Structures are given as structure tokens and as C-alpha cells.
Amino acid sequence: MKIIKLSAIDSTNSFLKEMAVNSVLENFTIVVTDSQLKGRGQQGNSWVSESCKNLMFSVFVNFIDLDIVYKKYLNYAVSLAIFDALKEENIPSISIKWPNDILSGNKKICGVLIENSLKGAKISSSVIGIGLNVNQTKFPIDLKKASSLKLITNKNFDLDKILKQIVSKLNERIAVLNSKDFNALELDYLNVLYKKNIPTMFKDSKDVLFMGLICGVSLEGKLQVMLEDDSIKEFGLKEISFL
Incomplete structure (x- = not known):
């Protein structure tokens, strides 16, 4: 695992994707930044984050034999890794809001952006971007559903510790994905899916x-x-x- 730390950058996903094009990357290469100027979320949405207060990072993952038709299980693995790490920190009422937002109660604390590189009908590699609200306590007025670990628990968190926990859990869940135990990922994901089976x-x-x-x-x-x-x-x- 190689960690590249940057003080400020437009987007960790864009930076890591460019690195992957121009060099051979070690599996689980991580780019983390204190300040992301043009953070991106799902469907072109922006990700707003206060400098040095939150976790903004991207992880490069190589795959040997992952068919594109099974890409939803990659989403499961990533979402569950974050869920697992936050459960270890005793964050209350954690759930996954489809497809991969992480909630505490009904408040969003984490977003994910997965960008895949394809070779034929297979995913050859992925850049997994994660934005986790950690120690930020004030959010723009239009982000009424946003919260952070500190707002929820009234505690400060060590960003490096949380980063290592998430990456460790990601390693475990990607191993399950690579072993093609899709049923285990499906069961775990649906078990913590926000509002499942609730009118x-x-x-x-x-x-x-x-x-x-x-x-x-x-x-x-x-x-x-x-x-x-x-x-x-x-x-x-x-x-x-x-x-």
C-alpha cells in the first residue's frame, strides 16, 4: 500500500486516473488530500468539503478477472468496507443508502465515486473516490442532510487512523469480491440497505x-x-x- 499525500488538488480521482495512464501503479495506491478544489460525486455532482477537516482520498485497485456484469458487487464491497470501518468506531445508526451513500440516521456522512477502466468485457482496474465528513461541523445551508462523525458523536477523530481503517476493510471486502463470493456481499449489503422493506x-x-x-x-x-x-x-x- 502506497500513500501519496497532497495539500491541495482539484480531484483525487482525476489525479490518480492520470497517474494510472502514465505509470504502472502498485495495487491499493492511495492519493489523499487536505483540500479538494473540484471534488466530484455521482452523476457529476460536486463534493463540498472544509480543508483539513475531512477525509478525501482515492484508491487504485487492480483486478485480474472481474466481469463488467458484476460491477454492482464492486459497489457493494466499497460501501461495506466504509460501513465496517465506521461500525468499529461506534458511529450510531449506520446504513447504506443506494447505491453507495453512507448515512448515520438520515444524515449523509460519506459519498463514493467509482470509476472503472475496462478491457473487453472485464474491469481491469478501478479508481475509488471516497469523501467522508469527519471533523467538519458547519455545512452550506443547502446541504440540510449533511453531517459528520464529530457532529454525530461530539468527538474529534484522527484522520490518518480512519483512513487506514477504511483501506484495511476495503482490502478485506475486495478479497471477498475477487474470490467471487457474490452471495456474501449481496446478503451483507441488503442487510444494511437504508429503508429496505420499510413502506x-x-x-x-x-x-x-x-x-x-x-x-x-x-x-x-x-x-x-x-x-x-x-x-x-x-x-x-x-x-x-x-x-
Whole structure:
């Protein structure tokens, strides 16, 4: 494991992707920064973070035999690694909000961006970006659902310690992925999935409200929701939100 520490950078994912293009990277090479100027989240969203207060890092992972059709299990492995690490820190009411936000209660404390490089029908490598709110206590007014480990526990955390815990857990979960024990990852992920099997009000991309039960995730990674007529409908990113 090689850790590259930077004081400030536009995006750890972009930096690590460029490194991967221009050099041969050791597996689990990590780029971590104190300040990320143009952090990126899912679907082109930005990631806002106060300098030196949070964990902003990316991890390069090589794969030998991971078919692209199983990419949802990579998402499971990453999400569960963060979940595992935070459980060890006794962060209360941790869950995974589909596809890979980490919540405490109903507050978002962590986001993930996975960018894959393909070789034919296989994932050859991934750059896994993780943004975890750790010691920040003030957030922009429009981020009403954002929180941090310090706000939740009223304690300060050692950023280096948390980083090493997450990477250690990521190593363990990636090993499960490489062993192709997909059932174990599926069971663990669905067991901690936010609002699973709880009647919930949703809104679709056309702003139509409806009730449903989250019941699973399709092989393509879409959220499966059971509707009031017992039919199951699948939704991609940006096609559904919690009301």
C-alpha cells in the first residue's frame, strides 16, 4: 500500500486516473488530500468539503478477472468496507443508502465515486473516490442532510487512523469480491440497505409521488421497489429519490 499525500488538488480521482495512464501503479495506491478544489460525486455532482477537516482520498485497485456484469458487487464491497470501518468506531445508526451513500440516521456522512477502466468485457482496474465528513461541523445551508462523525458523536477523530481503517476493510471486502463470493456481499449489503422493506414515499424523475418498498438491487445495479400493486419496478440513478 502506497500513500501519496497532497495539500491541495482539484480531484483525487482525476489525479490518480492520470497517474494510472502514465505509470504502472502498485495495487491499493492511495492519493489523499487536505483540500479538494473540484471534488466530484455521482452523476457529476460536486463534493463540498472544509480543508483539513475531512477525509478525501482515492484508491487504485487492480483486478485480474472481474466481469463488467458484476460491477454492482464492486459497489457493494466499497460501501461495506466504509460501513465496517465506521461500525468499529461506534458511529450510531449506520446504513447504506443506494447505491453507495453512507448515512448515520438520515444524515449523509460519506459519498463514493467509482470509476472503472475496462478491457473487453472485464474491469481491469478501478479508481475509488471516497469523501467522508469527519471533523467538519458547519455545512452550506443547502446541504440540510449533511453531517459528520464529530457532529454525530461530539468527538474529534484522527484522520490518518480512519483512513487506514477504511483501506484495511476495503482490502478485506475486495478479497471477498475477487474470490467471487457474490452471495456474501449481496446478503451483507441488503442487510444494511437504508429503508429496505420499510413502506416509504418516493418521487420519480417526473416528480410523481408514490409509495413503495425497497426489496433489492438488480444485476445491473438498479434499485428494485415493490409498488402498492405488488409489482416490482426498477430505477436507475436520478430516476428515484426519497421524499
